[in-house]
Structures are given as structure tokens and as C-alpha cells.
Amino acid sequence: MPAGWWTRKRHYFLYVVREFTALPLALWLLWLLVEIKRAGDGPARYSPHGSTAFVVFSVIVLLFALYHSVTFLSLTGVIIRVKLFDRPLPSGLISLAMFVLWAVASVVIGFVLIWFGR
Amino acid sequence: MPEKRITIKATRYDPEKDEKPHLQSYEIPFYDESMVVLDALNYIKSDVDGSLSYRWSCRMGICGSCGMMVNGTPKLTCNAFLRDYWPQAIVVEPLNNFPIIRDLVIDMEDFMHKLKSIKPWIIRKQEIPLGAGEHRQTNEQIDDFRQFSQCINCMLCYAACPVYGLNDEFLGPAAIALARRYNLDSRDQGLKQRLPVIGDSEGVWECSFVGECSVVCPKGVDPAKAIQQTKLDTTMRFVLPYGNRE
Ligand code: SF4
């Protein structure tokens, strides 16, 4: 396989981008662990990291996370087989259900975080 | 009106003479809109250069033997129309990711070995005597695996799969789709015999879901779907208390 195989086709390229998005996401999550550790010292000694560079990095990582999630959830309809009354549910419906669950989970987690943060 | 012509650049390779494969150009008449790449190769072989080697048989997308790279994409050459490429030249190469035997002919030994390893036949714990009648199935039971039974073993999915290209130990798309076809068949009881092969690290777990196998599959088998469903199934067997059922 030539080293540049992933540049040969749009599909390969998008796949590599999808896989690559996991890397900055992992870095951001490591950073989150550092922040949690710092916050463990108590509110008086904690100041959140708010430099412009970090905000820009976070926004980019958010876009990557959205791309990763959307590509992943769109595929769930292909992967998950659910039968209702002996007939398989249409894959579009399964993907839609996953997106709804994703939205509900995001709202609930956001709500809980804001609630405890106050 | 001058005769329409098209250029075919085909891989030539004679292991006894050539160090590596190279392309040879042939300009041939494009006399019929229904001509496919395989017709062009047949024209070259019969009228221009009889030494060109390639596989084919049915000319109707059934036998799966005429798969080649057409302008970099794995295609059945009997199903790739010249009109979709003309006036550009068409580059015809042997399927990616396989060793070349000669010209456009690849060595499919590895694929055959993998197909066999998943035991692609109905396995029964106890054979039912013929006199006991047929194994009946409902339409819904057939629908469960119908899509995965359409495979014609053309190997286009292997040529499209970068994971197989990087690691030829990977069981690969068509073999896993075929395993799923039998595992979903209500008459089959061979899941446990196939699990060590499909659940292996070189089985479904080697796949990182590029998805190109399903894009190039000429029969709509969707091997990527078979692989991801198998991943989910094998995981469920592992985590659910009743998972290790037959
Ligand atoms: S799954 Fe599709 S592409 Fe792969 S061998 Fe079967 S028919 Fe060909």
C-alpha cells in the first residue's frame, strides 16, 4: 500500500479525518482531567483556564466531536437490527432515534452540570 | 464521420521477463455504445495482442471473475461501460491488494483460504435424514440473510479495503458477510464453529469501518454492515447473561 493511499479517494480521506478527530478529542479530555484535578483543591484556589488559544482549541475540538458523533450516529441504523412484530425497523428510524437520544442526553447532562455548577 | 476510438491502458506483467508491472496503451475502435471494458479487453486480445491475460466468464455480472481496477476503482469489467469514460483513456489494472500472477490476473489463493475458513455451508448438530422432509423457512427468515447471500466472490471489496491492504491477515469483507449469511440462516447451527474465526482479532475487530467495501460491491451485499452487525452481536454474546446462546 502506498503511504498516500488515503488521499486517493474522497471516501478514504473522510474516513481518515473521522479517525483523526479522536486524537484532539483525547487531548481535550486529558486537559479536562487536569482541570478537574485543579478544581479539587477547592473553589478559592481554582481559576478556570480561559486563554483565547484554549477557547479556540475547544471550539475546534467541539466541531471534531460533532463530526465524529454525526458520522457515528448516522451509521447506527446500518448496524443495529431491531425487529418489531417480526419485521425489521427501517434503518432511518433507528438513526433518528439515536439522534433524539443524543440530544436528550446532551440536554440532561448540560442541565446537571449547570445545576451543580451554581 | 470518423470512427470513434478509445485508449485502453492495461497492466502488462510477465514474471519471467519483467521486473515490475507496467502499462501498455492500446487504441481501439469504440463502435457500440453498449461496449464495456471487458469487450475492449476482448477486442485487444482477439485483434491486437493475443498475449494479454485476464479472467472472465459470464459477461453478465454473475460469475465474479472479471474484477479489475478501472481508473483506480475496483469494478466488474463486464459492467463498466466505455461510454462512461470516453473520450478519456481508461486505465485497467489488476485488483489492488493481491499478488499479480500475470498481466491482469491476480492470485486469489488467500481469498479462497479465507472463504473456506468460515465454513460457508449449513452446519447441523445432527443431520436430519432426507426422508424427514425439507428444512422449511418463512419469507421473513429468508429476508434476514438474503442480502448477504448475493455475494459473487468478485473480491472487489478486498481491493477497496485499506485494512486488508495493510494487513492481509484480516479475514476481510466478503468472508465475514458470508459467515453472517450462514449465522442468520434459521437452518444453520454452526455459529459456535465460526465464532473463533470471525470473533478473532484478525476477524471483525480488525475492521475500522472505512465502508468502501460496501460502496464498490456490485451486488449490494453491504459487507460493512455485516461486519458491524457481527461486532455488535459478538459483544452482546459476551456481555449479556444469556448471550452465549446458540
Ligand atoms: S461482498 Fe460484494 S464486492 Fe465483496 S466479493 Fe461479494 S459481491 Fe464482490
Ligand code: FES
Ligand atoms: S464476466 Fe462474470 S461477472 Fe464479469
